[in-house]
Amino acid sequence: MSDAASLTPPIAHGPRSTDDCPVPTDRRSGDTGADPAALADPEALADLVAAGGVVALTGAGISTESGIPDYRGPNGAYSRGHKPMTLQDFTRDPEARRRYWARSFVGWRRFAAAQPNDGHRALAELEQRGLLEGVITQNVDGLHQRAGSRRVIDLHGRLEQIRCLACESRFPRDAVHAQLREANPGWQPSAVHANPDGDVELRDSDLVGFEGVDCARCSGPLKPDVVYFGESVPPERVAEATAMVLAASALLVLGTSLSVYSGRRFTRAAASAGIPVAVVNQGPTRADEEATIKLDAPLGPVLSALLATVDTSRSRHRSPA
Numbered sequence: 001m002s003d004a005a006s007l008t009p010p011i012a013h014g015p016r017s018t019d020d021c022p023v024p025t026d027r028r029s030g031d032t033g034a035d036p037a038a039l040a041d042p043e044a045l046a047d048l049v050a051a052g053g054v055v056a057l058t059g060a061g062i063s064t065e066s067g068i069p070d071y072r073g074p075n076g077a078y079s080r081g082h083k084p085m086t087l088q089d090f091t092r093d094p095e096a097r098r099r100y101w102a103r104s105f106v107g108w109r110r111f112a113a114a115q116p117n118d119g120h121r122a123l124a125e126l127e128q129r130g131l132l133e134g135v136i137t138q139n140v141d142g143l144h145q146r147a148g149s150r151r152v153i154d155l156h157g158r159l160e161q162i163r164c165l166a167c168e169s170r171f172p173r174d175a176v177h178a179q180l181r182e183a184n185p186g187w188q189p190s191a192v193h194a195n196p197d198g199d200v201e202l203r204d205s206d207l208v209g210f211e212g213v214d215c216a217r218c219s220g221p222l223k224p225d226v227v228y229f230g231e232s233v234p235p236e237r238v239a240e241a242t243a244m245v246l247a248a249s250a251l252l253v254l255g256t257s258l259s260v261y262s263g264r265r266f267t268r269a270a271a272s273a274g275i276p277v278a279v280v281n282q283g284p285t286r287a288d289e290e291a292t293i294k295l296d297a298p299l300g301p302v303l304s305a306l307l308a309t310v311d312t313s314r315s316r317h318r319s320p321a
Helices: 043-050 087-092 094-113 118-128 143-147 173-183 235-246 261-272 299-318
Strands: 054-058 132-137 152-154 157-164 170-172 222-226 250-254 277-280 293-295
Touching: 043 250, 043 277, 043 293, 043 299, 054 118, 054 235, 054 261, 087 094, 094 157, 094 173, 094 222, 118 132, 118 143, 118 299, 132 235, 152 235, 157 173, 170 173, 235 261, 250 261, 261 277, 277 299
Parallel strands: 054 132, 054 250, 132 152, 250 277, 277 293
Antiparallel strands: 157 170, 157 222
């Protein structure tokens, strides 16, 4: 094993297909019924990826190392009592929209300054090597594309795009923020905490005097072109992502607890089709019971080490016995 491979934390893995596992296992308790040495085998994930045809499903955990907080981690937004915007509040309550745009006006500068990390770059490199077919991301930060990934499905949209709810016109966020700056000269609030959805927590006193803006074409309300809580992912996007998963040789679940169904549906589809599901996440996920590999570890170090070991794995399997 190479020195780089030794950096990879232990990988708990089980059977490579559902047909190989007639007896249910309890991965939540760590009892997979496998040999203890096999549970610590760091080559399992590399072997899976080295076969090629892999698709990655990513969540907030892959972007925390870029400085973007997650929702459910130990230091996530929910631990501070943050309540994300819902579609119902945004569409029905003008004051909720004004509050969102004030918080986003401050938070966007921090959010847009985030840079891809080793995890994003590793996935882009795996795609370049022909081993990764594509990425389905629940994130709205665009960091996969900025890292060089070419085939990315933004399941929940992108924060950098703004949509008018009345006429469906779309605008780059920078253009809308230019309108906000013009409408709010000299407005200088004090941000308290950054949130995963690109805004920040502000004191009520900071909201005094802030003016929102409307669509430049029809004066309708503007909304980030992302899927809010209570909103459905567009069906054509779901169909495209499902087709990608069902054509894969394996599904990598990276940095998500899969607490919402929009991502959970893909692990279910993969497992039902007998496609191996590998999970790398800090903490439990809703896919742990169907995972054929489960690793509880930070994504950046794991994926960086994977790059160093996957070529060794390919060479080993190509060599004559």
